[in-house]
Amino acid sequence: MGALIDTLGQLHFLRPWWLLALLPLLAWAILLKARARRRSVWQGAVDPHLLPHLLDDDNHGAASSNWPRLRALLAGVLAVLALSGPSLRKQAQPLLQTREPLVVALDLSQATLANDLPPNRLAQARAKLADLLRLRDGGQIALVAFADDAYTVAPLTPDAANVALYLDALSPEVMPADGHHVDRAITWSLSLLHQAGFAHGTILLITDHADASAIAEAQRAHAQGDRVMVLGLGSPRGGVYRNGGTLESAKLDVDSLQRLAAAGGGRYASITLDASDLRALGVLDPQQDVARTARGETAALWQDDGYWLIPLVMLLVLPWFRRGSALAVVLVCTLWLPTARAQQAAPQAAPQRSLWQRVDQAGWARMQQGIADYRRGDYAAAIAKLSGLPGAEAQYNLGNALAQSGRYPEAIAAYDRALQLQPGMADARYNRDLVHAAQRQQQNQQQNQQQNQQQNQQQNQQQNQQQNQQQNQQQNQQQNQQQNQQQNQQQNQQQNQQQNQQQNQQQNQQQNQHGRQVPSQGAPQPLKPADAQAQQRADAAQRQRMQDALRGQQSPTPGRPSQATPASAQETPEQRERRLTNQAWLQRVPDDPGALLRARFLLEARRRSGDAQ
Known part of the structure; x- marks a missing residue:
């Protein structure tokens, strides 16, 4: 008896909301009871042999008609209990890890500048990381850079595109100190x-050699249940690189890296131009890895025992089968259980909307749809699905979608809500700082654009003023030239008239003198009319040459460019000086994508040194 009480004390319903379906059945039972009570009143007042003649057909044979109804009521109660998922026992099941997280540790020592892999090892490592982020199928991923010490470039995140933003900034210059400590990279x-x-x-290590301390640390990681994969960076023949003012060489030590991978329970592969090395390491599709238990632990899960009630339901409704009314009841009662059993067997599968889905399950499914839209690049659809969902993870994903859409203030607000719900979420804090930096950069760009527009407006105003001044000067010069030409022409005409008058006077005087004197054989002869006409033509030709010469000074010679050019085709000294100044300021802006990482790593190094002291 005590064992039965203990067993009933463990009764647990996996889907308790189905018990609400007992309320309609209870109402039906109350209705049947009321009809039976009304029938019992007539039995106390009328003889039994007269009841068939006094009662209606519904009450006639009530004793035989109540049993099918009670049978239907009992079948309905058992069906509801089966759908509610009664469970009396737990079963231990292993915790399978099908999507393992991946931490990539990249060597950023000066040796990554060696030229044995064209153009150098660093460029090949960046390209390989880009392939890994693009081809990896799900799972969270993080990026660590190490030299003398290890630092976090990007924490664990399911967003591979967020990690890809830092690839261009990776270089040995961002590290606080040079060195090669693989053991610290594994520990971090x-x-x-x-x-x-x-x-x-x-853990995926990308480096060229390993020492004894690194191998010991890999063994410790493997003892904890982690795996260490190694990707060899370089070639056995080696290459040279410049370290300060000296040339040094670096070679790929395959033996030490293979020992490192074996100690970490992983595999080794040398870097290739395609993705065959990543496939050999098994880091592209974590679902294809052999399922392992997490430290050998198991979890006790409630087992659904409702299917044991289905045979009883089928026996109760079996007499109705010939009438054709029981088939629909059996289908309704049995089709719910396979869905529940399938979801219990595969709890990690993506949930589908159904009538028994809880609110949190519906929200989780909606968040997964939003994440899928985000990965496809449909940020608007992702924002629509993630908006209004509760939880820190939903707000974090909403912030990522808003940031990718350029809505920085809303993204920062979403990250703040995620941090309020989960203050220890490093991804949300890190992405919020990035969005803050992007917002400040956008504001600076807008301010620079406004300043440039104002400067351009001022320059255009100055140019217009200068053009107007030059046009006025040209008009004044042309007017002065025309006035000078007219004055010269008038002066020439007056001079010619005076010369003609003087010549005529001299000729008249000579003629008068000749008329009074006796002509002699050697005396000069008076001018004939033909000679006077020739003299006039010569004077006219002389005046025409003078006018042509004056016009030649103000009009350009054919084939020779004019000295007066439009103001828009020339650049004034002030404009040229301003343009050169702007170019000089732009050249002074450093093009350094790794400045943020360098500053962050330096602060982290100082903090660690302070803690060590």
């Missing part, structure tokens, strides 16, 4: 996995 990667709440994960 393990801390990222554990801080994110993962029991175990995969």
Whole structure:
């Protein structure tokens, strides 16, 4: 008896909301009871052999007609109990990890500038990381850079595009100090996995050699359930690179890297031009890895025992089968259970909307749809699906979609809501800082554009003023030239008239003298009319040459460019000086994408050194 009480005490309903369906059945039972009470009143007042003649057909044979109704009521109660998911036992099931997180640790020592991989190792590593982020199928990923020490470039996040933003900034110049400590990279990667709440994960090291301390650290990681994969960066023949003022060489040590991978329970591959090295390491599709238990732990899950009630329901409705009314009831009662069992067997599958889905499950499915839209680049659809969803993760994903759409203030507000709900969310804090920086940069660009527009307006006004002044000067010069030409012509005409008058006077005087004197054989002869006409033509030709010469001074010679050119085709000294000044200021702006990482790593190094002291 005590065992039965203990068993009933463990009764648990997986879908308790189905118990509300008992209310209509209870109402039906009350109605049947009321009819039976009305029938019992007539039995106490009328003889039994007279009842068939006094009662209606509904009450006639009530004793035989109540049993089908009671049978239907009992079948309905059992069906509702089966749909509610009664459970009396738990079953231990292993915790399978099908989508392991991946932490990529990239070597950023000076040796990555070696030229054995054209153009250098660093460029090849960036391209390989871009392929990994583009081809990896799901799972969270983080990026760590290491040299003398290890630093977080991007924390664990399911958004691979967010990690890809930092690839161009990766270079040895962002590291506070040069060195090669693979063991510290493994230790820091393990801390990222554990801080994110993962029991175990995969670490991908991209480097050219390993020492004994790194191998020992890989063994410790493997003992905790993690795996260490190694991607060899470089070639066995080696290459040279400049470290300060000296030339040094670096070679790929395959043996040490293979020992490192074996100690970490992983695999080794040398870098290739295609994705065959990533496929060999098994980091592209984490679902294809062999399922492993998380530290050998299992979880006790309630088992649905409602299917044991289905045979009883079928027996109760079996007499109605020939009438054709029981088939629909059996289908309705049995079709619900396979769906529930399938979802219990595969809890990690994407949920589908159904009538028994809870509010939190519907919200989770909606968030997954929004994440899928975000990964496809449909940020508007992602914002529409993620808006209004509760939870820190939903607000974080909403902030990412808003940031990609350029709606920086709304994205910052979404990140703030996520941090209020979950203050320890490093991804939300990190992305919020990035969006803040992008917003400030956008504001600076807008201010620069406004300043440039104002400067351009001022320049245009100055140019218009200068053009008007030059046009006025040209008009004044032309008017002065025309006035000078007219004055010269008048002076020439007056001079010619005076010369003609003087010549005529001299000729008249000579003629008068000749008329009074006796002509002699050697005396000069008077001018004939033909000679006077020739003299006039010569004077006219002389005046025409003078006028042509004057016009030649103000009109350009054919084939020679005019000295007076439009003001718009020339650049004034002030405009040229302003243009050169703007170019000089623009050249002084540093093109350094790694400045943010360098400053962040330097602050982290100082903090660590302060804690060590």
